[in-house]
Amino acid sequence: xxxxxxxxxxxxxxxxxxxxxxxxxxxxxxxxxxxxxxxxxxxxxxxxxxxxxxxxxxxxxxxxxxxxxxxxxxxxxxxxxxxxxxxxxxxxxxxxxxxxxxxxxxxxxxxxxxxxxxxxxxxxxxxxxxxxxxxxxxxxxxxxxxxxxxxxxxxxxxxxxxxxxxxxxxxxxxxxxxxxxxxxxxxxxxxxxxxxxxxxxxxxxxxxxxxxxxxxxxxxxxxxxxxxxxxxxxxxxxxxxxxxxxxxxxxxxxxxxxxxxxxxxxxxxxxxxxxxxxxxxxxxxxxxxxxxxxxxxxxxxxxxxxxxxxxxxxxxxxxxxxxxxxxxxxxxxxxxxxxxxxxxxxxxxxxxxxxxxxxxxxxxxxxxxxxxxxxxxxxxxxxxxxxxxxxxxxxxxxxxxxxxxxxxxxxxxxxxxxxxxxxxxxxxxxxxxxxxxxxxxxxxxxxxxxxxxxxxxx
Numbered sequence: 001x002x003x004x005x006x007x008x009x010x011x012x013x014x015x016x017x018x019x020x021x022x023x024x025x026x027x028x029x030x031x032x033x034x035x036x037x038x039x040x041x042x043x044x045x046x047x048x049x050x051x052x053x054x055x056x057x058x059x060x061x062x063x064x065x066x067x068x069x070x071x072x073x074x075x076x077x078x079x080x081x082x083x084x085x086x087x088x089x090x091x092x093x094x095x096x097x098x099x100x101x102x103x104x105x106x107x108x109x110x111x112x113x114x115x116x117x118x119x120x121x122x123x124x125x126x127x128x129x130x131x132x133x134x135x136x137x138x139x140x141x142x143x144x145x146x147x148x149x150x151x152x153x154x155x156x157x158x159x160x161x162x163x164x165x166x167x168x169x170x171x172x173x174x175x176x177x178x179x180x181x182x183x184x185x186x187x188x189x190x191x192x193x194x195x196x197x198x199x200x201x202x203x204x205x206x207x208x209x210x211x212x213x214x215x216x217x218x219x220x221x222x223x224x225x226x227x228x229x230x231x232x233x234x235x236x237x238x239x240x241x242x243x244x245x246x247x248x249x250x251x252x253x254x255x256x257x258x259x260x261x262x263x264x265x266x267x268x269x270x271x272x273x274x275x276x277x278x279x280x281x282x283x284x285x286x287x288x289x290x291x292x293x294x295x296x297x298x299x300x301x302x303x304x305x306x307x308x309x310x311x312x313x314x315x316x317x318x319x320x321x322x323x324x325x326x327x328x329x330x331x332x333x334x335x336x337x338x339x340x341x342x343x344x345x346x347x348x349x350x351x352x353x354x355x356x357x358x359x360x361x362x363x364x365x366x367x368x369x370x371x372x373x374x375x376x377x378x379x380x381x382x383x384x385x386x387x388x389x390x391x392x393x394x395x396x397x398x399x400x401x402x403x404x405x406x407x408x409x410x411x412x413x414x415x416x417x418x419x420x421x422x423x424x425x426x427x428x429x430x431x432x433x434x435x436x437x438x439x440x441x442x443x444x445x446x447x448x449x450x451x452x453x454x455x456x457x458x
Contacts, residue, residue, distance in 0.1 A: 109167065131217055132300040133334060135260070139295035142262035144340060181254030182247055183414075186226040186407040194282055195238035205237040208245055215252065219260050221291060222417045223248055224303040225404050228287075232305070261423045263296040269335070270294075271328055271350040272394070275306070275320035276405035277313045284309055286316035289404025290324035292331060292348075297421025300327055303404040308372045315373055317357040320401075321391065322376035324350050325383045332388055347387050351394035353402075361391045 071077040271292040279287045291301040310316040328348040335341045366377040403416040
């Protein structure tokens with residue numbers, strides 16, 4: 001019988017349950033016994049700041065790239081030169097899990113791994129900061145030339161209590177097959193329709209969407225539209241959907257060295273809003289896109305299907321503007337709590353490429369018949385009146401939110417990526433021992449802030 005871990009007490013979801021006839025006394029959470037020591041790379045380790053392209057550095061200073069790649073499987077980890085320290089960390093983690101009675105080995109019950117949300121479980125969450133807040137603080141640090149310190153709390157996830165009994169398979173590693181690179185995440189004008197036949201590898205499709213969503217929400221706004229579009233077919237993917245999702249991975253392979261860059265200027269938040277009318281032919285809905293920048297890089301973005309059907313391009317643009325206005329209000333409330341930000345706070349400028357939407361936003365009267373648009377008009381008018389936002393016109397060619405609403409050609413995708421602060425790490429980069437493990441593993445770029453003439457990895 002296949003073995004699994006049966007959740008008995010504590011887990012990352014933040015809930016707990018124990019099924020037994022006699023009560024079990026739960027001990028206090030165990031603290032790590034490892035002594036905190038300063039990190040040392042040995043007496044032969046030296047750190048250099050070398051300016052130039054990656055190829056130039058590789059040819060002249062080959063030792064700069066003698067860093068071992070992170071293992072991708074358990075077998076690779078056991079053959080790594082860091083196997084001793086890795087085993088120490090694993091045993092320390094397992095010891096904490098066992099002492100907190102987090103799980104026990106158990107046989108898989110019938111129907112395992114087929115749980116449905118709302119029936120077998122209800123909430124899945126993690127107590128972490130919103131990624132937009134982290135990016136805003138990084139951009140602010142670049143603007144004021146500050147030093148960023150990062151810390152982590154070990155075994156914090158063991159302090160939650162499970163209300164359900166959770167089964168999970170012991171992980172064996174993950175390997176992703178290779179594929180040829182392409183220059184755009186999605187073909188321009190591609191038509192994706194719901195699949196009515198038998199799903200094609202639905203579970204693997206869901207996992208692929210999850211991986212892409214992590215990259216998209218963290219550092220890759222250039223794939224937001226493609227990921228948002230493809231995620232609508234998770235319940236019943238077809239071969240056509242698989243071809244489209246494979247293309248996104250091929251695009252990420254080509255742009256593997258892209259990272260969000262914050263150069264420190266401009267030091268004000270500015271936003272872009274756009275919409276594509278009836279891009280979803282299956283239900284005649286439109287797509288909203290918006291992005292906000294600070295210090296030369298994107299700090300918040302979204303590409304979403306609109307929840308209401310609009311009668312014209314102007315109406316869809318106004319729905320997008322209202323969504324961008326809500327995000328601008330949240331960002332303004334956030335920076336209001338930051339003492340470093342100068343007060344009073346000026347309105348956040350949102351650029352829109354629809355003159356009709358701009359005129360409607362500043363109109364005192366809404367004479368339409370749609371209630372959902374009337375509510376949004378009142379909200380936008382209130383934000384403008386209260387000095388939260390201002391709305392300005394921008395040409396479509398300069399609207400950085402355009403690629404968040406539709407698939408674009410190669411040159412436009414590249415232009416939008418550069419405009420949002422996505423840049424290749426090969427130009428005048430400060431290489432600092434490649435400590436960004438999580439981003440390096442995925443190969444999806446990492447955050448780095450401008451400092452002097454180089455860029456410092458965070």
